[in-house]
Amino acid sequence: MSRPEILFPLFAGMETLDGVGPKTTKAFEGLGVQKPKDLLFLLPHSGVDRSRKASIRDVVPPCTVTVEVEVGAHFPARQKGRPYRVMVRDAALEFQLVFFHARGDYLQGLLPTGQRRLVSGRVELFDSIAQMVHPDHVLRPEEAGDLPTFEPVYPLAAGITQRQVAKAAASALARAPSVAEWIDPGLLAREGWPDWLAALQSAHAPTDQQALTFTHPARQRLAYDELFAHQLTLSLARANLRRGQGTASIGTGALQAKVLASLPYAPTNAQTRAVAEIAQDMAQPLRMNRLLQGDVGSGKTLVAFLALLVAVEAGGQGVMMAPTEILARQHRDGLAPLAEAAGIRLELLTGRDKGTEREAKLAALREGRIHILVGTHAVFQKDVHFQDLRLAVVDEQHRFGVSQRMELGAKGQAADVLVMTATPIPRSLALASYGDMDVSVLDEKPAGRKPIKTVMVSGARMDEVIGHLARAVAEGRQAYWVCPLVEESELVDYASAEERFASLRAILGEVVGLVHGQMPAAEKDAAMARFVAGITKVLVATTVIEVGVNVPNASIMVIERAEIFGLAQLHQLRGRVGRGAVSSTCLLVYQAPLSESGERRLKVIRDTEDGFRISEEDLSMRGAGDLIGTAQSGLPRFRVADLERQAGLMAVAQSDARALLVIDPDLTSQRGRAARVLLWLLDQDRAIKLISVG
Incomplete structure (x- = not known):
């Protein structure tokens, strides 16, 4: 698909603009401006009353x-x-x-x-x-x-002045063509937005402070264009993935019923709803690509297992992948009784499996005698073959990109994919990062979960904290003690953990263990295993325990220097306790004086256990890029749209994009062709490639 001719002037060299020479061109790169079209979306951030x-x-x-x-x-x-x-x-x-x-x-x-x-x-x-x-x-x-009576003020970079930016922007604006409308006419009328060119002209010539706010119609329109282009790209990717024929897996419910009958409690409504959504997707001949989002302790594992049983009931196999060996073992241990209740064979495959034992497992897998395989990325290896893989469940999204999802799909005849994440993400961000997936949310806690008592304690009262810990250990309870990432350097970290370990050992004796990022994997596993077995009563750790470890007897979580952790991290860490029968406590030990934001973070954690509420707070405090860690999130960089404040627009953009592709999958209608122009304008080359392939 080639670039539309009306856009040529906007893709010319920067030096074709008024007042821009080689030096200024270089300086403009500091603002992310490489082509005249980029200047259209470099909007003034403030204005001066003249x-x-x-x-x-x-x-x-x-x-x-x-x-x-x-x-x-x-x-x-x-x-x-x-x-x-x-x-x-x-x-x-x-x-x-x-x-x-x-x-x-x-x-x-x-x-x-x-x-x-x-x-x-x-x-x-x-x-x-x-x-x-x-x-x-x-x-x-x-x-x-x-x-002008109100002069716009543009963002600047080194080597460039206000006057140069304003002049170049005006010159780029003069080239902007009048384009066909890509926004749904009903939506445009309802919102009262201007057309694209008018919106640009108005955004670059604000008449007062009001015109600079994100609620101004011109800015809203341009923000919507960005979100719509992004969602079109994701929807095209999703359509492309689903175009790959899947296999319809229709469960009988027989194995699921056995498992549910063996449970001491009834599943929550949210769990039942999620299983139904997944089963419905699996019954379609299209490939499923679904995200299962659940807060710490919301019972994702049961939902995933019931989904795997649908695959087995339909005559196929399932695989569950975990990011680490420890987690893979835990999944296996947790699922073993359920598999027994269902009467099916469940096996573990990790990098540790060697020789004849490994051969035997691979043969059983190939011949379909293993129904469900739990493993690490070792299941990606070339010699691992399934007889009929229908469903792949991937635990903990962040360590798993789109490419691995694809690779996993290739293992089966286009197996359905279910991704589980324990990180509640605000809806707007979930749409931005996982817009190519359908989402099921678990937003209830299973019955019998006791609330965790969370307390803020100043570091000056460390002796009291240790005293409290000594009494709890004497009563047979177990505790985590998390040491902070003091600096980005692992070494300093490791020193602070070692130091805390030594001081606790001096007071509590041999029952204190240590685990940190610098240890060899085998030692780490062994230290964790001793804690799981209850030999170690207090585990001093850096944040390596953040994800997934399950020790029901552990009922105390001490987080040292809690104020330097992010909200999501604090919430994840606290979720490591509160899994057993006794009531649990989380102690947030902070170093006074607290900064305003530090105090606000700790109070949010103290006052709520709702991960979705916490993530919304996190978003409003830190901003979207930080929340998912922009580098690894692949979170798009929007120039006009503000994910925190325009979350609602993102949802509208998603349904609009999906609706357009339903009636015009190849974007060949009049509105579809207009949308192609938008994709070019906003550098969505991924989408453009997908259209030309499709």
Whole structure:
């Protein structure tokens, strides 16, 4: 699919724009501007009121003022480093224009004594004398019309001035063509948005502060365009993935019923609903690509296992993948009793399996005698073959990109994919990152889960904390003690964990264990195994335990220097306790004095256990890029759209994009062709490739 001709001028070199040479072109790269079209979306972030006043008497300095003056005497600098002053008089008052490092002949020409000029700049009082240092604008009265009453202020980068950006932006804007509308006509009318070109012109020429806000119709329209283009790309990717024929797996419910009958509790409504959504997807001849999002302790594993049983009931096999060996073992141990209840064969395959044992497992897998395989990425190896793989469940999304999802799909005849994540993500971000997937959410806690008591404790009371811990250990309870990532360096970290380990061991004795990121994997596994077995009562750890470890007897979580952790991390760590019959406690040990944001974070954790509420708070405090860690999230960088404030628009964009592709999968209709222009404008090359392939 080739670039539409009307866009050619916007894809020309930067040097074709007014006032842009090789040096400025280089400087513009610092603003992420490489083509004239990029300038269209580089919007002013603020503005300066340049409306005319009769005299600086009418304002309260310090402030920006625009006023017509008569130029008086010049007073050149007496010695090096002193300012050059020019006396001027407006309708009511005399004041000074002040210049540093300026050439006298230049200033004589700019401000000839006895003539009238329009000056605009910031006025301040020095020793009760009004001064304007380096006016932003000095114009002849007949040029006054060139100065807008409200002047937009653009973002800058090194080596580039406001004037250069404004001039280049105006030059790019002059090339913007009138384009066919890609937004759904009903939506456009309902929102009262301008068309694309009008929206750009209005956004680059704000008339007041109101025009700079994200609620302004022109800005909303441009934000929507970005979100719509992004969702079109994701929807095209999703359609492409689903085009790969899947296999319809229709469960009988027989094995599921056996498992449910063996459970001591009934599943929550959310679990039942999620299983139904997944089963319905699996029954379709299209490939499933679904995200199962559930908070810590919401019972995702049961849902995933019931989904795997659908595959087995339909005569196929299932695989469950975990990011680490420890987690794979835990899944196996947790699922073994369920598999027994269902009467099916479940096996574990990790990098540790060697020789004849491994051969035997692979043969059983190939011949279909193993119904469900639990494993690490070892199941990706070339010699692993399934007889009939129908469903792949992937645990913990962040360590698993789109490419691995594809690779896993290739193992089966286009196996259905279910991704589980324990990180509640606000809806707007879930749509931005996983818009190519359908989402099931578990938003209830299973019955019998006791709330976790969360307390904030100042580090000054460390002795009390340790005393509390000693009593709990004496009663046979187990605890985690998490040491902070002090610096980005693992070594410092490791030192702080070692130190805490030594001091606790001195007080509590042999029952204290240690696990941290620098240990060899086998040692880490062994340390964890001792804790799981209850030999170790207190496990001192760096954040390596954040994901997935399940020790029901552990009922105390101490987080040291809690104020330096992020909200999501604190919530994940706290979720390691509260899994057993006894009530659990989480102690947030902080170092006083707390910063305002540190205090706010700790209070949010103290006051709620709802991961979705916590993630919404996190989003409003940190912003979208930080929340998922932009580098590894592949979260799109939006220029106009603000994910925190425009979450609602993202949902509309998703349904709009999906609806358009239902009626026009190849974007060949009039509106579809308009949407192609939008994809070109916003660099969605991935989408463009998908259309040309499709």
